[in-house]
Amino acid sequence: MSVEVPFRTIIEPFRIKAVEPIPLTTRAERESLLDRAGYNLFKLHAEHVTIDLLTDSGTGAMSDRQWAALLAGDESYAGSRSYDHFETTVKRLTGFEHVFPTHQGRAAERILFEAVVKPGDVVPNNTHFDTTRANLEHVGGVALDLPRSGHPHFGGNMDLERLGQVLAGDRPVPLVMMTLTNNAVGGQPVSLENLRAVRALCDRHQVPLFVDAARFAENAWLIKRREPGYQDHTPEQIARELFGLADGCTVSAKKDGIVNIGGILATHRADWARKFEVLLILSEGFPTYGGLAGRDLEAMAVGLIEALDPDYLRYREATVAYLARGLEKAGLPIVTPPGGHAVFVDAARALPKMPKSQLPAQAIAIELYREGGVRTVEVGTLMFGAAAQHELVRIALPRRVYTASHVDWVIETAERVAARLGAIPGYRIVEEPPLLRHFTAKLQPL
Numbered sequence: 001m002s003v004e005v006p007f008r009t010i011i012e013p014f015r016i017k018a019v020e021p022i023p024l025t026t027r028a029e030r031e032s033l034l035d036r037a038g039y040n041l042f043k044l045h046a047e048h049v050t051i052d053l054l055t056d057s058g059t060g061a062m063s064d065r066q067w068a069a070l071l072a073g074d075e076s077y078a079g080s081r082s083y084d085h086f087e088t089t090v091k092r093l094t095g096f097e098h099v100f101p102t103h104q105g106r107a108a109e110r111i112l113f114e115a116v117v118k119p120g121d122v123v124p125n126n127t128h129f130d131t132t133r134a135n136l137e138h139v140g141g142v143a144l145d146l147p148r149s150g151h152p153h154f155g156g157n158m159d160l161e162r163l164g165q166v167l168a169g170d171r172p173v174p175l176v177m178m179t180l181t182n183n184a185v186g187g188q189p190v191s192l193e194n195l196r197a198v199r200a201l202c203d204r205h206q207v208p209l210f211v212d213a214a215r216f217a218e219n220a221w222l223i224k225r226r227e228p229g230y231q232d233h234t235p236e237q238i239a240r241e242l243f244g245l246a247d248g249c250t251v252s253a254k255k256d257g258i259v260n261i262g263g264i265l266a267t268h269r270a271d272w273a274r275k276f277e278v279l280l281i282l283s284e285g286f287p288t289y290g291g292l293a294g295r296d297l298e299a300m301a302v303g304l305i306e307a308l309d310p311d312y313l314r315y316r317e318a319t320v321a322y323l324a325r326g327l328e329k330a331g332l333p334i335v336t337p338p339g340g341h342a343v344f345v346d347a348a349r350a351l352p353k354m355p356k357s358q359l360p361a362q363a364i365a366i367e368l369y370r371e372g373g374v375r376t377v378e379v380g381t382l383m384f385g386a387a388a389q390h391e392l393v394r395i396a397l398p399r400r401v402y403t404a405s406h407v408d409w410v411i412e413t414a415e416r417v418a419a420r421l422g423a424i425p426g427y428r429i430v431e432e433p434p435l436l437r438h439f440t441a442k443l444q445p446l
């Protein structure tokens with residue numbers, strides 16, 4: 001159903017059937033919990049987090065229909081009914097003939113690259129997500145990011161000129177990828193116009209195009225809202241058009257599949273599908289379950305369609321916008337426009353005097369926890385070291401989990417943090433592992 005809401009206020013298009021208590025802690029408790037966690041929010045126990053906005057991945061709430069579908073799961077080793085349900089749904093949505101379930105998105109990436117990428121091959125992408133880059137580099141591929149920044153509505157687009165140069169160059173390009181929405185640049189959407197132009201370039205050079213479609217529904221919705229000519233299309237029609245421009249996809253269903261675990265690898269190329277199948281059996285399992293239980297496939301089949309419900313997507317966009325406005329009013333600078341699944345606080349602007357070496361974004365993330373028990377994630381110097389291009393705090397919104405009153409709590413917390421920005425300490429790293437230090441490093445306030 002897609003009726004225009006006659007009210008100014010957009011409400012959650014669901015009511016709550018099962019409740020999960022959330023922990024409420026005192027400021028004094030949080031002080032000592034922070035200290036024990038070495039000021040690393042990854043080291044907090046979730047039972048000490050009031051509002052957990054660390055990620056939107058695998059943290060969504062399943063619907064009653066998804067829970068019901070779980071019970072209907074067919075756990076047959078081969079040819080299960082649940083696979084048929086999953087396959088039919090993915091085919092309807094993507095048009096791809098060969099559909100493989102994987103345990104999550106990165107497994108689909110690993111299989112794809114192992115099958116088709118040789119050492120030295122270049123794979124252009126609007127921006128590689130970190131697991132995509134890591135899997136590509138693992139087989140010797142070169143991950144080339146070609147973002148086209150500056151578009152007011154479609155900040156996730158690909159730089160067409162540079163893509164044309166790369167495709168016309170000497171280095172072999174086994175495939176081009178497009179990430180929908182562009183996670184690494186804040187969940188900004190890609191326009192159909194841009195994807196069509198990428199397709200045309202791929203056709204000219206006879207290179208296949210794959211979409212990394214973790215947030216296909218959010219991207220489809222933002223096309224409906226922002227791209228001329230698509231206002232009257234349904235999100236499902238737009239999603240089909242997006243997939244229709246590609247030769248295949250990798251999907252982390254932990255995002256717009258609204259499941260807690262699951263992924264998809266699909267293509268219409270029979271030659272590649274045969275290679276995928278061999279590798280899938282090696283690590284994931286028989287092709288009709290692919291590293292998942294039959295019940296997971298059922299939940300995914302339902303979730304992929306629910307994510308395209310216009311009422312849900314309208315509420316999702318409104319929630320992100322409401323949080324963004326609230327943070328701005330509270331006095332925390334944000335990156336605008338916000339993307340489809342998160343709002344980013346610009347810590348470099350919030351704490352202009354704090355040097356990067358003192359981890360300003362981490363400092364703000366710590367204060368959000370100290371003031372209100374809100375967990376977010378630093379995307380800056382702690383995560384990327386000297387390579388960090390920005391000092392951001394990502395506030396990601398799990399799907400269908402928190403209500404407007406929870407978002408108000410986050411905004412109130414932000415107000416308290418903003419009120420004493422001048423008194424926020426910087427941090428130094430006292431212990432760090434050689435790789436991916438943000439997960440386990442220990443910090444101390446200065």
Ligand SMILES: *Cc1c(COP(=O)(O)O)cnc(C)c1O
Pocket residue numbers: 057104105106107129131132179180181183212214251252253254255262263
């Ligand atoms: C999350 C994500 C992945 C990896 O998926 P997992 O399910 O976490 O393995 C790949 N690409 C994008 C764009 C993502 O957001």
